[in-house]
Amino acid sequence: MLQKKKIALLLSAVIILVIIRAGYMYLDHHPKPFPSHEAAVGEMGRSNKNVIQEILEVIHIDDAHVVVPFVSENNEYGIGLWKWEVFSWKLKKIEQRGEPFLWKLKEKDPSSHVLIWNMNPSGQISAIDYYLMRERSYYGTDEHNTYQPRIQLKHRVDASTKSYGAIQLPEVWLQLLEDERAANRSSESFSLFSSFSPRSSIAINWLPRSAAGEFVFPKHTVNGGSYVLSDVSTSPVYIIDPHDLE
Amino acid sequence: MNVIIQHMPVNILSIWFNIMGWGMIILWIIIRYRKQKEKPAIWKAVLAALAGIISFSWNMMLMDMVVRIAVLPLGVWIxxxxxxxxxxxxxxxxxxxxxxxxxxxxxxMLLSTMIHSVMxxxxxxxxxxxxxxxxxxxxTHPTAPQAVLHPKQLRSLIPKLEQAEDQTYxxxxxxxxxxKPDYQMERFPYVVINTHARWGSGLQSMVYLERDGxxxxxxxxxxxxxxxxxEPLVEMGGGE
Known part of the structure; x- marks a missing residue:
């Protein structure tokens, strides 16, 4: 009798846990609508210490990630990163400047990385060239020599009509990154044995261009700080000099 | 499904020899256990064996890889x-x-590596x-000439490829x-993606194509x- 009671108790506990878990999963995967512009302006303004004047757009990356380019009252072009987390929309990070950067939704998966920017329109930037780059290198050991070809792939984004944006990396870039990752992972024999290789790695850079196609220094876009409100993985995208291109 | 299995970069030799290794250890434990007069609980014996794996080891290079040579039986001492x-x-x-x-x-590991290099x-x-x-x-470089790859053409030329001396420097x-006349002209301005190594080899590589194809x-x-x-491996100047 006692045994039965115990089993019943255990079973109901398990069932309750499963229901709670399922409910949590359901709510976690079905975000509520993104807050109104007023509410988002208020929250970002508080975190930014500068009043937000205008939200330029609410860009939905997927169900749970939103990018909000904004203009603040002192004419800064910044970006807010939002994520649906534990049943509410949370502001994860404020960038006061709109220089391009990567938001890595999943750290190790380049297909989840989002390129984000918000240029000051007075900067005369009419296009942004993004580059997937890796330096040419040569190295040798006693037995083997290795030559690493240079990679320089361009992806142009128009900035004349819309000076902000959030895009996924181009498909070709993702395929190259995947191949490069695979080739650098040892699987020739037991993979427990790591080896050291001094290869340079692939980077993403950007180059602002004027309407005439010339390099313009984005002086309105490179000053300012950022506020990280909770753990979020971003990495800077560095500007390059046209002389560094081939 | 079949396609996925075919293209998984798994090293079957490595997996097979690992399984054989574990099999031998399990067999060894069973034989010892049967011979023993005063038997402990089997799970405790297994736990003792697992603890015994812990060792102070010495790493050395052998056949192009780092191998660990167990020297001091720390687990036994513990x-x-x-x-x-x-x-x-x-x-x-x-x-x-x-x-x-x-x-x-x-x-x-050494056996699987040796057989691997033969297979x-x-x-x-x-x-x-x-x-x-x-x-x-x-x-992958702005100086890449126009070229089109036809898998059939490439396929037919692979057996005729000759290993050549690299001039990396x-x-x-x-x-x-x-x-220099070739300044800022990449010698290997293409990457060939979606190629697969022989099944079961676990090998993965990055394949660059030279400017002359x-x-x-x-x-x-x-x-x-x-x-x-x-012959050229791709159709040079093709396309537009």
């Missing part, structure tokens, strides 16, 4: 320290099996380019030194191979 003398005598033989299993795995000769282009049905050419200096540079984590073909 058991010796914590168990009373009588109980230690019951368990110590399992701990020693654990310690020697380091050598079983070492032997398994999948790494200086043979066909090992890396066993399947090029879905191969796609990506120009020359390639580097000619394209990186101001004033006749050379392939295959890079793995450890090594690089350079092959030349008499």
């Amino acid at each position: 058991l010796h320290f914590f168990l009373r003398k009588h109980r230690y005598e019951i368990y110590c033989q399992y701990a020693w099996i654990g310690f020697w299993s380091n050598y079983i795995f070492l032997a398994a 999948y000769p790494i200086n043979n282009a066909d090992t890396y380019l066993a399947n090029v049905e879905q191969a796609v050419l990506i120009p 020359t390639w580097y200096s000619q394209t990186s030194t101001k004033g 006749k050379g392939l540079l295959i890079t793995t984590e450890k090594r690089q191979f350079y092959y030349r073909s008499e």
Whole structure:
């Protein structure tokens, strides 16, 4: 009798846990609508210490990630990163400047990385060239020599009509990154044995261009700080000099 | 499903020898256990064997890889320290099996690597380019001439590829030194993606194509191979 009671108790506990878990999963995967512009302006303004004047757009990356380019009252072009987390929309990070950067939704998966920017329109930037780059290198050991070809792939984004944006990396870039990752992972024999290789790695850079196609220094876009409100993985995208291109 | 299995970069030899290694250890434990008069609980014997694997080891390079040679049986000593003398005598033989299993795995690794190099000769282009049905050419440098890859054409030329002497330093200096005719002209301005190595080899590589369409540079984590073909591997100047 006692045994039965115990089993019943255990079973109901398990069932309750499963229901709670399922409910949590359901709510976690079905975000509520993104807050109104007023509410988002208020929250970002508080975190930014500068009043937000205008939200330029609410860009939905997927169900749970939103990018909000904004203009603040002192004419800064910044970006807010939002994520649906534990049943509410949370502001994860404020960038006061709109220089391009990567938001890595999943750290190790380049297909989840989002390129984000918000240029000051007075900067005369009419296009942004993004580059997937890796330096040419040569190295040798006693037995083997290795030559690493240079990679320089361009992806142009128009900035004349819309000076902000959030895009996924181009498909070709993702395929190259995947191949490069695979080739650098040892699987020739037991993979427990790591080896050291001094290869340079692939980077993403950007180059602002004027309407005439010339390099313009984005002086309105490179000053300012950022506020990280909770753990979020971003990495800077560095500007390059046209002389560094081939 | 079949496609996925075919293209999984798994090293079947490595997996097979690992399983064999574990099988031998389990067998060894069972034989010891049967012979023993005063038997401990079997799970405790297994635990003792697992503890025995812990060892202070010495890393050395052998056949192009780092191997670990177990030297000091730390796991055995730990058991010796914590168990009373009588109980230690019951368990110590399992701990020693654990310690020697380091050598079983070492032997398994060396054997699988040797067989691997026979089954999948790494200086043979066909090992890396066993399947090029879905191969796609990506120009990766602005100086890449117009070219189109036809998988059938590439497929038919792979057996005729000859390994050639690489000139890594020359390639580097000619394209990186101001004033040289090839300055800022990448010698390998394409990458061929979606190629697959022979099934079961676990090999993965990055495949670069030379500017004249006749050379392939295959890079793995450890090594690089350079092959030349008499005929172009892709249709140069094709497309538009």
